Amino acid sequence: MRAVVQRVREASCEVKGKLVGSIGKGMVVFLGVGREDQLVDVEYLAEKTANLRIFADEKDKMNLSLAQVKGEVLVIPQFTLYGDCRKGLRPDFMEAAPPDLARRFYLKFLALMREKVTTVKEGRFGAKMRIEVDNDGPVTLILSSGSTF
Numbered sequence: 001m002r003a004v005v006q007r008v009r010e011a012s013c014e015v016k017g018k019l020v021g022s023i024g025k026g027m028v029v030f031l032g033v034g035r036e037d038q039l040v041d042v043e044y045l046a047e048k049t050a051n052l053r054i055f056a057d058e059k060d061k062m063n064l065s066l067a068q069v070k071g072e073v074l075v076i077p078q079f080t081l082y083g084d085c086r087k088g089l090r091p092d093f094m095e096a097a098p099p100d101l102a103r104r105f106y107l108k109f110l111a112l113m114r115e116k117v118t119t120v121k122e123g124r125f126g127a128k129m130r131i132e133v134d135n136d137g138p139v140t141l142i143l144s145s146g147s148t149f
Contacts, residue, residue, distance in 0.1 A: 007139035021121030026071030032081025041145035046112035072119035
């Protein structure tokens with residue numbers, strides 16, 4: 001699994017002009033599921049994401065987690081994180097999970113995050129979405145559950 005995590009002041013997701021999720025201070029997680037991913041990958045990435053210390057403490061050092069700052073999360077499914085652009089100019093998505101597996105692991109990730117964080121909002125799986133992100137810092141990190149990225 002792969003995730004691009006952004007610390008945000010606020011963020012929102014629209015589908016067909018309708019707001020489907022919005023958050024204040026917290027993080028946006030763009031989540032991609034790979035063809036070889038297993039349940040252990042979902043569990044690892046949810047734990048890592050929820051406890052990632054990317055929020056400023058009283059000395060303005062990145063030392064606090066999402067729970068510690070009572071932050072919110074907006075999780076966006078994004079199969080394009082598995083786009084391979086090494087050959088040619090058109091991305092190859094062969095390493096992305098098939099939709100049924102990706103949906104199942106996306107929903108499991110959401111459930112695990114809801115066990116760890118008070119407010120978890122979500123994008124819409126399989127939909128064309130418009131995402132607005134007010135990146136704070138900017139802080140943007142790439143996480144992976146596998147041994148290589």
